[in-house]
Amino acid sequence: MCTSVIVGEKATADGSFLVARSADSSALKAQHFVIHPAQDYPEGAMYRTKDHQGATAFEYPMPAHAMRYTTAPNWQTQLHGAVGFNEAGLGITGTESIFARDDALAIDPYNKATGITEDDILDVLLPRCRTAKEACALLGRIIEEQGAGEGFGVGFVDASDV
Numbered sequence: 317m318c319t320s321v322i323v324g325e326k327a328t329a330d331g332s333f334l335v336a337r338s339a340d341s342s343a344l345k346a347q348h349f350v351i352h353p354a355q356d357y358p359e360g361a362m363y364r365t366k367d368h369q370g371a372t373a374f375e376y377p378m379p380a381h382a383m384r385y386t387t388a389p390n391w392q393t394q395l396h397g398a399v400g401f402n403e404a405g406l407g408i409t410g411t412e413s414i415f416a417r418d419d420a421l422a423i424d425p426y427n428k429a430t431g432i433t434e435d436d437i438l439d440v441l442l443p444r445c446r447t448a449k450e451a452c453a454l455l456g457r458i459i460e461e462q463g464a465g466e467g468f469g470v471g472f473v474d475a476s477d478v
Contacts, residue, residue, distance in 0.1 A: 318412045322471045324478055333478040335471050337399060337409045347388045347398060352443070354384040354403070363440055369395065371433045372465040376458065382443030397438035404446040407473040410437035414467035427463025434468040448472035 323334035339347065357378040365374045383404060387397030401407045411434040416426075432440070437455065445451035451472050472478070 320409055320412050320469055320471050322473075322478055333473055335407065335409060335473045335478060337412065337471075339398065339411075346391045348391045350387050350389060350394070350397075352382075352385050352387065352439075355382045355443075356380065357382060363436070365433070365436055369393070370435045372428060373430050374432050374436050374462065374465065375430070376432075376436075376440050376462075379444040383446075385438070385442035387438050387442075395435050397435070400438045400442055402442040402445075405474050406442065406445055406447060406451055408438055408441060408451060409471040410434055410441075410468065412469035412471075414469050416467050426465055426467070428465050431463035431465030432458050433465040434470075437468070437470060446474075448474045448477040 318340050319338045321334065321336045325331040325333055328334060357380060359380070361378040363376045363378055364370075365372055383402045385400055385402035387400040389395055389397045396411050398411045399407070399409045413434065432455075440458070441451045441454060445454055449472075452470075455470060
C-alpha cells in the first residue's frame, strides 16, 4: 500500500509543512515527471476518464483556462498521476488506496459506474484550484454530487496550509 505522511507547521521546529509519500508499485512500473502546459478550453469541454482508460466513466467540466501543472504518472499508462504541483503553488498527493469495511459501504457505497477515482484527482483539481482549501472543498463537492468510485487518501499543500 502507498503511504502518505503529512506534517503540519506545529509539529516542525521551523513551522514548515512536510508532505511525503511512498509508492508501492513494482520497480517495473516506473513513474516519470510530466508537465501539462496551461491550456484554454472551449465552453462545454469535458474531462472524461474513458478518454484515458480510467476506472469509471467519471466526467467533469474543464475550466475555461487550465493552469500549468505537473504529475508523476506510470510511464506506460500515463494513469495514476500520484503527485503534482501547479503554477499557483498547490501540491497534491492523491493515489493512496483506502479500503472500507463492507458494513460502511452498505451505508455509503462507492459509485463504481461514474464516481471520481484516484486516477482523476490531480487532472481535475490541479488545472483549476489555487489553494489547498479550494482543492479540498472542490473534491468534497465532487464526491457529494457524483460519488467516489473507490476509496482513496489525498493530501493538499500550499504556502499557507496543509
